[in-house]
Amino acid sequence: MPTFTDPTRDANEAYEALRGLAHASRTFEDPSDTYAVIGDLLGGMRAMRQVLDQLANAHLSRQHHVTDDAHDQTAGAAAALAAADELHHAGTLIDQADDRLNAAFTHSGRIVWNPQDRLMERWVGIVFLQGEEADRVLDFIDAHGVEAGIDHLSQWDYGAETTDAAMVNGDVHDSAPVYAGDRQAETGDYAMTYNPQAGHVALYRRHLIRAEDAIDPPAEAHVPARRPTLTRETTGRHSAVREGGWFEHPGVAAVKQARGLSM
Structure with a gap:
């Protein structure tokens, strides 16, 4: 269960949940379930976008209070700035993926999954x-x-x-x-x-x-x-049209013939 207060623990639970989803989604017994899964992933992706921004801000807000392994403050600040920059780039890519996933969600919602x-x-x-x-x-x-x-x-x-x-x-x-x-x-x-x-x-x-x-036709089927x-059956109908005039409806011509009205 999420703690809503411990980012390390909640990140680990999110990872385990995604591992489970990757395993469970190998097959869908009911394909209509895909719509709900896409919707949850869309919500998760938007939460992920927020997490990336918050991670980037954590690096930026503390860039002047860090060092690297060699205790170099300048190098540590540069690394923090670079990490924040990459996190922002990742957020931009998440936005693009969000657009595509949202489009997929819309299309999937139009599907009626009922093969019968x-x-x-x-x-x-x-x-x-x-x-x-x-x-x-x-x-x-x-x-x-x-x-x-x-x-x-x-x-x-x-x-x-x-x-x-x-x-x-x-x-x-x-x-x-x-x-x-x-x-x-x-x-x-x-x-x-x-x-x-x-x-x-x-x-x-x-x-x-x-x-x-x-x-389905066999593989060797041809035209x-x-x-x-x-x-x-239409052979008889054609002859009726021919006898009664080719513009005359075949049903009418057949009735005429049956009643002895044709010439």
Whole structure:
């Protein structure tokens, strides 16, 4: 326990406490404890700054009442002055460290240490078009811009249904795939890749999953080959759009077809 009156004893206790902290902080079972530790260190550093000033003042106030080992008063005074100067320099460095530690304390305070609730970003495939269907969309993008193209392709996004289909088909990516020669544009949670020369366009949507549900790819994993044809559920939706007019929402076209209203 600190005495608040005996600097020698309190300095020794501070040293032992720091030794203990150095040992205990080798691992943190709960990383949120780091915030409290940084805060205590920040307070300790400011106390250390005060101690350095007080040590320097003790040397300065007695510089004319000391000698060195050879009983030389001038040499003793010079040593006291030099020690005080070095202590003041150390205090200046403590000020710089205080600024950095205070910044770290602020950043650490913004962290939510809860790995169970941590979310990771993935991209699910919404639609992949090639051939004539892609050419129409590419012409539309050329005429109206990438945002209009993304908005049009988002008609193929049926929310949870599309996400589930992507999960089943393995159409889930760490980032929206971009192949050689592809261009990419993002708006909100959507990313579109398109290639007028190769004649294809694709849309992906950002999807957040829990960290514990994420599966890291094996070291030899590589980007899958470009899909030659659209074989999942959207194939039917594409044909519905083609029959009902490519600007018509695929859901509306499907309803028309079911009711016998399409031509």
